[in-house]
Amino acid sequence: MExxxxxxxxxxxxxxxxxxxxxxxxAVQYLAHDxxxxxxxxxxxxxxxxxxxxxxRRRFQAEARTxxxxxxxxxxxxxxxxxxxxxxxxxWTAGPYVPAMTLSEAIDVMGPLPERAVRILGxxxxxxxxxxxxxxxxxxxxAPGTVLLAEDGPRLTAFGPLGAAAAAEARPGGQLSVxxxxxxxxxxxxxxxGPASDLFVLGLLLAYAATGTTPLADxxxxxxxxxxxxxxxxxxxVPAELRDLIARCLAKDPADRPSAGTVAAELALEGAAxxxxxxxxxERLAAAMTEQGVWVRELVSAGHPVDAPVDGPVDGPADxxxxxxPADAPGGELAPARDTRTTQLGDIGRHVPRTDRPTTQxxxxxxxxxxxxxxxxxxxxxxxxxxxxxxxxxxxxxxPAPAPAAPASPAVGRRSxxxxxxxxxxxxxxxxxGVLALGSGxxxxxxxxxxxxxxxxxxxxxxxxxxxxxxxxxxAEPPPLTAALWNDRLLxxxxxxxxxxxxxxxxxxxxxxTDAAKGQAALPAGQDLCFVAGPSEFLWLSPKDGKVAxxxxxxxxxxxxxxxxVSGVVGTFGPVVWFTxxxxxxxxxxxxxxxxxxxxxxxxxxxxxxxYDVLQRKELWRTAVPTGRGPAxxxxxxxxxxxxxxxxxxxxxxxxxGDVKAAKGKxxxxxxxxxxxxxxxxxxxxxxxxxxxxxxxxxGLLYAAVGxxxxxxxxxxxxxxxxxxxxxxxxxxxxxxxxxxxxxxxxNQEVGAVERETGRLxxxxxxxxxxxxxxxxxxxxxxxxxxxxADGAQVTAFSAQDxxxxxxxxxxxxxxxxxxxxxxxxxxxxxxxxxxxxRDRIFYAFPVA
Numbered sequence: 043m044e045x046x047x048x049x050x051x052x053x054x055x056x057x058x059x060x061x062x063x064x065x066x067x068x069a070v071q072y073l074a075h076d077x078x079x080x081x082x083x084x085x086x087x088x089x090x091x092x093x094x095x096x097x098x099r100r101r102f103q104a105e106a107r108t109x110x111x112x113x114x115x116x117x118x119x120x121x122x123x124x125x126x127x128x129x130x131x132x133x134w135t136a137g138p139y140v141p142a143m144t145l146s147e148a149i150d151v152m153g154p155l156p157e158r159a160v161r162i163l164g165x166x167x168x169x170x171x172x173x174x175x176x177x178x179x180x181x182x183x184x185a186p187g188t189v190l191l192a193e194d195g196p197r198l199t200a201f202g203p204l205g206a207a208a209a210a211e212a213r214p215g216g217q218l219s220v221x222x223x224x225x226x227x228x229x230x231x232x233x234x235x236g237p238a239s240d241l242f243v244l245g246l247l248l249a250y251a252a253t254g255t256t257p258l259a260d261x262x263x264x265x266x267x268x269x270x271x272x273x274x275x276x277x278x279x280v281p282a283e284l285r286d287l288i289a290r291c292l293a294k295d296p297a298d299r300p301s302a303g304t305v306a307a308e309l310a311l312e313g314a315a316x317x318x319x320x321x322x323x324x325e326r327l328a329a330a331m332t333e334q335g336v337w338v339r340e341l342v343s344a345g346h347p348v349d350a351p352v353d354g355p356v357d358g359p360a361d362x363x364x365x366x367x368p369a370d371a372p373g374g375e376l377a378p379a380r381d382t383r384t385t386q387l388g389d390i391g392r393h394v395p396r397t398d399r400p401t402t403q404x405x406x407x408x409x410x411x412x413x414x415x416x417x418x419x420x421x422x423x424x425x426x427x428x429x430x431x432x433x434x435x436x437x438x439x440x441x442p443a444p445a446p447a448a449p450a451s452p453a454v455g456r457r458s459x460x461x462x463x464x465x466x467x468x469x470x471x472x473x474x475x476g477v478l479a480l481g482s483g484x485x486x487x488x489x490x491x492x493x494x495x496x497x498x499x500x501x502x503x504x505x506x507x508x509x510x511x512x513x514x515x516x517x518a519e520p521p522p523l524t525a526a527l528w529n530d531r532l533l534x535x536x537x538x539x540x541x542x543x544x545x546x547x548x549x550x551x552x553x554x555x556t557d558a559a560k561g562q563a564a565l566p567a568g569q570d571l572c573f574v575a576g577p578s579e580f581l582w583l584s585p586k587d588g589k590v591a592x593x594x595x596x597x598x599x600x601x602x603x604x605x606x607x608v609s610g611v612v613g614t615f616g617p618v619v620w621f622t623x624x625x626x627x628x629x630x631x632x633x634x635x636x637x638x639x640x641x642x643x644x645x646x647x648x649x650x651x652x653x654y655d656v657l658q659r660k661e662l663w664r665t666a667v668p669t670g671r672g673p674a675x676x677x678x679x680x681x682x683x684x685x686x687x688x689x690x691x692x693x694x695x696x697x698x699x700g701d702v703k704a705a706k707g708k709x710x711x712x713x714x715x716x717x718x719x720x721x722x723x724x725x726x727x728x729x730x731x732x733x734x735x736x737x738x739x740x741x742g743l744l745y746a747a748v749g750x751x752x753x754x755x756x757x758x759x760x761x762x763x764x765x766x767x768x769x770x771x772x773x774x775x776x777x778x779x780x781x782x783x784x785x786x787x788x789x790n791q792e793v794g795a796v797e798r799e800t801g802r803l804x805x806x807x808x809x810x811x812x813x814x815x816x817x818x819x820x821x822x823x824x825x826x827x828x829x830x831x832a833d834g835a836q837v838t839a840f841s842a843q844d845x846x847x848x849x850x851x852x853x854x855x856x857x858x859x860x861x862x863x864x865x866x867x868x869x870x871x872x873x874x875x876x877x878x879x880x881r882d883r884i885f886y887a888f889p890v891a
Contacts, residue, residue, distance in 0.1 A: 043073065046347050054085045054134050055124055060347050066187070067210040067221075068092060073139070075342050076121070082139035082342045083121060087132045091212050098218055102133040116166045116197050116314070116812060141193060141335040143327070145251060146186035152326050154254045157281045162318045163189070164248045165310035166196035169810035171244065171302035173836055174201070175237040176850035178505060182206065182235060184243040185223045186250060193331055195318040195812075227294045230271045238296030241305065245275075245291025253279040257292065303847050306810050313808035316769065316790055506839070506851040507889050510876065511549025515542075515883035525880055526564035527873045528572045532585055533885065536561035541574060543588055546873065549887060553588030557581060563611045565619060565656060573656040575611050575621065582659070592659060596623065600661060603650065609670075612690060613680030615716070617657035620688070622667065624649040624675035649675040653719055665719035670696035678712075682738025682757065687713050687722055689744070689757065694732045702732070709734055711744070713758055727755045728762060735776040735817070743798065745784055747774040752786060754801060764801030775817025780826040785842065787817040793831045793840060805845035809838040821870040823877060827891040830877055832868035837879050839890065851888070853881055 043061045046052070050072070052059050057074035063084060064071055074085045092098050122136040145163070148155065155163070167189065174181045183200030185208075190197035200206050208223040226242040229235055250256045257275030258266070275292045277285050287308055293299050300308075310317040321328060513533075515522055520538040528534050532552075533544040541558035544551055558581050561574040571582040571591055579599070582592040596606040603625050612620040624647050631641035649669040653662040670676035670692065678690035691711050692701070701710075708726040715722055728748050730736060736746035743763065744755045752774040754763040768774055772790035779785070779798060786794045786806075790813050794806035809818060809831050818831035822842060829842040839848040866882040872890070879886045 046072075051087070051132075052347060054087060054132075055122060055136065057083055057085055057122075057136060058345070058347075059085070060341055065089070067207045073338065073341070074136070075345060076136075080342075082338050083136045084139050085134055085136045087134040089210075090132060092210060092218065093132045095212055095216055095218055099133055116170050116195060117199070118197075139338060140190075140197070141331040141338070142190040142197060143331065143334075144187050145189040145191060145247070148191050148327055149186070149250070149254050151330060152324060155251045156324060157252070157283060158317075159322055159324065160248060160252045160281075160284060161309045162314050162322050163191070163196045163251055164244065165306045165314035165317065167198055167244055167247070168302045168306035168309065169314055169808075169812075170198045171237075171240050172306060172810050172850055173852055175240070175302055176506060176836065176852055180235055180237055181240045184240065184247055186247065187223075189247065191323060191327065193323070193328065195314055195322065225270060226296075227271045228296055230267045236296060237302070238299045241291045241299040241302065242293075242296075244302075244305065245288045245299075248284065248288050248291070249275070249277060249280055252281055252284060252288075255279075303810065303850070306808075307847070311808070312806075313791065313810060315813045316792075316808070506837075506849040509886040509888050511887050513544050513549045513551070513885045515885075517883070521883055522880075523560065524562060524564070525869070525871060525878075525885075527871050527878070528564055528585060529566050529569065530873045532572065533871075533878060534564035534572060534574070536564065536574065541583070541588065543572075543583075543585065544885070546876065546878075546887070549885070553586075555583060555588040555590070557590055557593075558583065558588075563614075563619070565614055567617070567656045573619070575608070575619070577608075580654075580656075580659075582656075594659065600652075600664075603664075607674065609675035609696075610677045612651070612678045613683075613688070615683050615688065617655050618662065618716075619654050619656055620678075620680070621652050621654065622649065622675040622678060623652060624669060624673070647673040651678070651714065651719060653716075663717075663719040665714065665721065668701070669698075670701075671698050672696070681711060681736055682740070682744065683716075684738075684740055684742065684757070686717070687715055689713050689738055691736065692732075697732065705732065707731065709736070709746075711736075723758045725758065725760055727760050728753055735774055737776050737778070739779045739798070741798070745777050745779075749773070752777070752796075752801075754798075766796055766801050766803065772813065773817070775819070778820050778822055780822050780842065783842070785820055785822065785829055787820045787831060789813060789815070789817045791818060791833065793818065793820055793829060793838075793845075795829075795842070795845065807840060807845045807847060809833065809836065810850075811835045811838075819867075819869070821872055821877070823872050823890045824874060825891060828877070830870045830872075830879075830890070832870045832879070834865070834867040837868045837870060839877075851879060851886070853884060853886070 043063055046059065046062055050059065050062060050070070054072065054074065056078060057076055059072045059074045060082075061073045062070065063073055069086045069088055072085045072087065074083050075081075076083045088098070088102060093102075118138055118140070120135050120137050124134065143151070167184070171181055181201055182203045183198070183206045185200070185206035188198070188200035188206050190199055206223050207221060209221040211219050213219045224243045224246060226235060226239045228239060246256050246258075257277060258269045258273060272294070275289070277289055277292075280288055287300070287305065290298065290300050291305065306314070323331075515535065515537075519540075522535040522537050524536045526534050527546070528543075531546055533546055535542045535544065536558060537560075539559055540554055540556040541561055541564070542551055542554040558574045558576055560577045561581070562577075563573070563575045565573040567573040567582055570585070572585050574581045574583060578597070579593050579595040581590055583589065584591055596608050597604065600606050600623075603623070606623045606625045608621055608623040610622060612622060614620070626645045627648050628643050628645055630643050634640045647669045649667050650664040651667050652664045654660070655662055667676060674696070677693040677696045679693055681689040681691050683689075689711055691709050697705075705726065707729075709730045709732045710724060710726055712724045713722040714720065727744055727746065730746045730748055734747045736744060738744040738757055742757045744757050746753060746755070748765075750768040750770055750773055752766040752768060754765075755761065756763055766786070768788055769790055772788050772792075775787040775789070777784050777786045782798055783795045783804065784798045786792075786796060791809045791811040792806055793809065795804040796802060797804065811818075811833055812835070814834060816833070818833040818838075821830045821832070822828070823830070827842055828848065829840045831838045831840070836850050836852040838850045840846065841848060869880040871878040871880070875889060875891070877888045877890045879888060
């Protein structure tokens with residue numbers, strides 16, 4: 043870090059600037075103080091000469107709007123950014139301060155990293171690459187300066203070529219020239235980079251982390267292209283346990299390189315987060331980061347900018363220009379600069395002349411708003427060594443669109459992103475980079491809200507299958523509250539304003555009905571009607587046009603329970619739906635004694651559990667249950683359905699203080715007779731918490747999270763049957779059963795399979811998402827062959843039998859870059875051979891086995 047310069051801003055947005063972190067090719071990063079929250083932040087501000095370009099500003103602003111939409115994993119959401127119409131001279135983004143240093147700085151401090159640290163570093167990067175590749179996009183943001191080492195694991199900070207640029211400058215005519223730091227054999231040959239290109243660069247980074255040097259870097263710079271394209275890398279100094287994997291990543295043929303998921307699994311089968319628990323960095327680096335954090339806290343406490351050179355714990359260059367940024371060559375051409383840590387190529391324009399524009403198209407996504415892929419990362423992707431800023435947005439899954447044909451005019455199109463393998467005399471420079479041009483002009487725009495047409499299926503292993511259809515709920519309507527499948531024919535959505543039916547074959551909306559607003563469920567009522575439980579009545583809708591065929595109001599539709607208020611649907615079994623409800627009953631005061639006044643009548647709440655046949659449209663039985671908090675009827679979770687009974691557990695939000703005290707911190711389960719509603723038993727199982735994940739099966743077993751373990755109990759005896767030990771601090775989520783297997787999930791973002799009878803572990807795999815506050819929700823396809831794990835970051839598909847990772851999916855969350863940030867988790871509904879994936883307003887129908 044260094045003192046602020048005379049022309050540096052002292053305030054950016056709401057933040058007080060304290061010190062300069064460093065200047066990169068595209069931006070200046072500042073350590074700043076968020077006075078409102080009293081915390082340090084890192085603000086990334088565009089370099090003034092680049093911010094003056096309209097194309098640069100549009101891209102910067104578009105990426106800032108979507109930067110935190112896919113936060114998670116080894117990236118963090120941004121804290122703030124100016125509005126698009128703000129008068130700020132410089133575009134900027136703000137991110138949380140995290141004590142960390144770049145990979146290149148770490149190597150400078152202590153040399154090569156230990157093998158375990160390299161494994162965790164590589165697994166973390168590969169997990170993020172897997173998320174990117176699952177959408178059909180290419181990262182192109184890997185470089186020693188874009189990977190951070192933090193105390194809890196690595197951070198990937200650039201999601202496009204601009205983030206990993208070695209140099210960037212404004213050109214005459216409003217052009218932005220960027221030189222890349224790494225290229226691959228296919229790029230040298232004039233081909234578009236694909237997901238396998240990211241694996242080649244990952245191999246270079248892993249070798250660099252393990253040895254302190256980059257393969258293919260030694261030798262004359264002018265022969266660099268030949269070495270990248272045809273020379274075998276020298277990996278003798280790489281640890282033997284890593285050598286084979288890195289060699290496969292550096293294969294010349296992209297088809298011979300492993301997928302990102304394979305690399306992640308080979309480096310850390312339990313996931314980078316699991317392997318990184320405890321101290322993963324060498325003591326010297328960990329101490330430096332601790333010292334860095336202390337120093338930053340002292341600076342923030344002082345509350346004023348640094349006005350003298352700063353000797354902080356992480357040394358930045360005296361000249362903030364990146365060490366690998368080349369000086370301008372005579373005549374304004376870019377000249378290569380020596381950097382022994384990256385692959386160096388000289389100006390090969392004279393050696394390998396190429397002018398075929400179609401073959402020099404850079405394979406980066408068209409725009410932020412287009413479903414096939416996200417755009418190249420712009421300036422916000424470039425991060426300081428002390429902060430992890432937001433991820434770049436990822437697109438909806440579709441194969442990358444083919445490069446357009448070359449225009450007849452020699453002028454570069456305003457919306458084109460080129461890598462000039464032979465851009466005039468400058469040619470191609472690696473370690474200096476390729477020439478990348480972003481067009482500018484009055485009429486162009488980088489924010490096209492129209493989604494690109496769907497393409498053919500994926501060609502890269504790990505990509506999700508092409509969705510059969512994509513449905514987007516109208517922005518003019520409230521977002522869906524519930525989603526349910528009706529007889530494998532309709533997707534029924536309810537919202538605050540009504541219900542809508544979506545044809546499962548085509549994804550087309552076929553009807554809507556405002557009477558079913560705020561509905562709680564959509565269930566089959568035979569083959570001819572769809573049952574919806576609304577807030578005030580039961581409705582039976584026609585699946586053809588959504589019109590109401592029958593209705594039963596709660597207030598007067600249940601004999602002996604006037605003014606009934608339904609609390610919630612507990613569950614269903616065949617045509618029977620179980621629900622809880624309550625009503626107020628007036629209790630007359632007892633007759634007074636002689637000479638005394640009559641007391642006042644009182645009202646009490648009586649609560650019931652109902653069984654209702656939606657096919658016959660009649661109540662089967664009701665049984666009195668204790669009233670919950672409110673006072674209102676309790677809300678039950680359906681745990682298991684047996685041969686003759688069913689088991690429920692009361693949701694914690696409706697437990698009265700007396701219930702909580704009586705349970706002594708344990709969940710209380712209740713078993714009811716299916717035919718009569720009679721309460722059969724009530725008890726706790728082990729030390730299952732009231733909100734602990736639990737489910738039962740028709741074999742009389744209850745599976746539940748107990749502390750960090752998963753336990754099986756016999757129902758209703760409560761006798762423990764087996765225990766599956768878990769990882770400290772990562773409790774299990776709700777499992778699902780099929781056949782002889784029980785599929786598990788835990789907060790470490792792992793899924794697995796155990797034998798239902800014995801608890802013996804069959805397999806366990808990581809979704810490669812970062813640990814979160816909850817476990818992924820797991821869903822089985824109707825065939826039981828595919829297991830889908832959904833969390834806040836992605837959907838991962840596994841083979842249910844052996845745990846093979848099949849594919850991953852992640853969308854951008856909204857096609858409108860000006861829309862609100864999407865934080866809704868993913869949800870999966872299975873029907874036939876289709877998995878309907880929901881995220882907020884968007885639904886995708888994927889074919890599954």
